[in-house]
Amino acid sequence: MAEGFVLDPTGAAGQDNASPGPDAGPLCGRHVGIRVDRIWRAWDWISAHWAAELRAAGARVSFWRSTDRSGAEGERQSRELEAWLATLDGAILGLANCGSCTGWTIRDAIAAANTGIPTIAIATRNFEVFAHELAARGGRSGLRLHVLPYPLNERARGEVEEIGRAHFAPMLAAWGASLTRQERAA
Amino acid sequence: MSIIPIAARQAKPQPFARTLMPRDCGTGSCEVDVLASARHEAELDVEGFTRFALDQGWGDGLPLVPPTEARVRAFLAAHDRFPDEAICTLPPANAVLTVEKIAINAVMAGAPAGSLELLIAMALAIAEPDFELYGVNTTTAPVFPAFVANGPVRTRLGIPCGHGCFGGAASPAVAIGRAMRLIIRNVAGQVAGVTSQTTFGSPGRIAGVLVGEWEERSPWAPLAERRCGIAGDAVTSFGAMGTMNVLDTTSQAPSDFVEMIGRSLIYPATNCLSPAMAYGEVMVAINPVWAEILAPAFPDIADLQAALWREAALPGESLQARHREQLEAQGRIRADGRIYLTPEPKDILLFVCGGTGGLHATVLHSFGSCLAQTQPLAGPRA
Incomplete structure (x- = not known):
């Protein structure tokens, strides 16, 4: 068969930042932001439990809810997210539990990481590889990720809350957070 | 909400x-005309x-x-x-x-x-x-x-x-x-x-x-x-999200067609009723035969959109409780107890195409908060 040269049809990817970003470090007195969404009740329950734990450890916690990302509402959301991130010392962003919501979780997590604050995204098991892939395509291949079991949203509330309790310490470890002895006691 | x-x-x-x-550039290629892609x-x-x-x-x-x-x-x-x-x-x-x-x-x-x-x-x-x-x-x-x-x-x-x-x-x-x-x-x-x-x-x-x-x-x-x-x-x-067919072999008057098309647009699991977002759009391709029947009653297409929108609604109680509760929390169940497919009639996008055999409409439901966009084509200087 005749051989020759063909032109590459793919687009060039942007530069990658493989750093996971800074460790969250001690949390007492810090402002921690938790991103929630409108889809996953299970993530509302888990993040509420984690917020209580963080507050008990001396952190201030605020929530930001992702809703519609297009039109005038999307524009408002973009402004709101940017303003909220500017107030934070660290961010926990979820939930990567479907295709587009993993996309938006990772996109918002990259925005948070790019502000320089300690950042961790939360995904469920079935979307772990996908979340890493999107982080890499978004230019932050080192983005920290903590993984919750899948399925999650389909479980009863008590079971979900138990998962939240069990995953709090491992999430802190992945985020590079350290609790003082006093914080641990609290 | x-x-x-x-x-x-x-x-x-x-x-x-x-x-x-x-x-x-004349017969030769321009200097800026280089094809930059990698060769394989x-x-x-x-x-x-x-x-x-x-x-x-x-x-x-x-x-x-x-x-x-x-x-x-x-x-x-x-x-x-x-x-x-x-x-x-x-x-x-x-x-x-x-x-x-x-x-x-x-x-x-x-x-x-x-x-x-x-x-x-x-x-x-x-x-x-x-x-x-x-x-x-x-x-x-x-x-x-x-x-x-x-x-x-x-x-x-x-x-x-x-x-x-x-x-x-x-x-x-x-x-x-x-x-x-x-x-x-x-x-x-x-x-x-x-x-x-x-x-x-x-x-x-x-x-x-x-x-x-x-x-x-x-x-x-x-x-x-x-x-x-x-x-x-x-x-x-x-x-x-795909194409959905609407078949109507019985309607005669414009209002009959509006009822059949409008009611077919909505079903419980359409993306427009997803609790994940407060809005969605739907596109309806109307065949030229039906367009001819509908036009005398709806010379302004906005009136046709409004008529279809009124039909494209479900009673809130027809949905299972969990689904209904999420939509209720978003304020999507209106004062008349019904859930409408789209926020407003303008979000039902209509256009005419298809064969002259008539009998069908084609419906495209939207995804998430993805909104239709229109772009003109560039052209040479006149």
Whole structure:
């Protein structure tokens, strides 16, 4: 068969930042932001439990809810997210539990990481590889990720809350957070 | 929470048709005319190149035309564009789509050389932030961008408006639609199971959907003119979850058709009723026979949209409790106890196409917060 040269049809990817970003470090007195969404009740329950734990450890916690990302509402959301991130010392962003919501979780997590604050995204098991892939395509291949079991949203509330309790310490470890002895006691 | 009416971004400028300057370098190529893409050694027959392209992750499974420099240059020569012009950035890869990349993928798909300006307008229409291409390309849903063309470009490129326009009519639109799908694969980086979590995918993800509005048989102004005041060549992108057929062999009066179409538009699991978002759109292709019946009763198409919207609603209590509660929390159950498909009648997008056999409408439901976008085609200076 005749051989020759063909032109590459793919687009060039942007530069990658493989750093996971800074460790969250001690949390007492810090402002921690938790991103929630409108889809996953299970993530509302888990993040509420984690917020209580963080507050008990001396952190201030605020929530930001992702809703519609297009039109005038999307524009408002973009402004709101940017303003909220500017107030934070660290961010926990979820939930990567479907295709587009993993996309938006990772996109918002990259925005948070790019502000320089300690950042961790939360995904469920079935979307772990996908979340890493999107982080890499978004230019932050080192983005920290903590993984919750899948399925999650389909479980009863008590079971979900138990998962939240069990995953709090491992999430802190992945985020590079350290609790003082006093914080641990609290 | 309450229902959020769909409004375009405030900062969004009204689209306008760009005027292109002649790009004539004489018999030789210009210095800025260099094709910058990497070269790969490959077999140049279709079978060999298709195997090679699949190995590289460039292909969709159908035969591909090898994009040699000569073929890509021939494609570009028909237009007043330089190959290094950046058109837009496409997620999730966030790679820049240049004229050169459009030409390479179009050659691979077998698209006609005259289709470059249409492909550019299609790319711009999906790159608009309100189209939410990031979600479209990554979701578990089967969504794909469908395109409706208006203006003389329909006849220049042979885009079907009549029988089988959504699939089955032999036309260059198939290759043009496929070129856009290859761009989404090779530049935007959408790969099923890698960057796209699509559970089932869709036939629309192979060659896309590109139809023309049958303006000559429509009693109303063309879609692009109604949406953006564009009277000439334009294309409208729509994030389609698939096509759904509406059959009606019994209706006679306009009100009968409105009831049948409107009631068919809504079902509990449509994306427009997803608790994940407060709004959605739906596109309805009306065949020319029904358009003729409907027009005397609805000379203003906005009145037809309103009539369909009133029918496209479900009683709140018809949904299972868990689903209803989430919609209730969003304020989507209105004072009359019903849930409407879209926030407002204007969100039901109508256009005319299809065969003269009538009897059917084709419905496309939208995905997530993906909003339809209309772009004019650039043209030469008059």
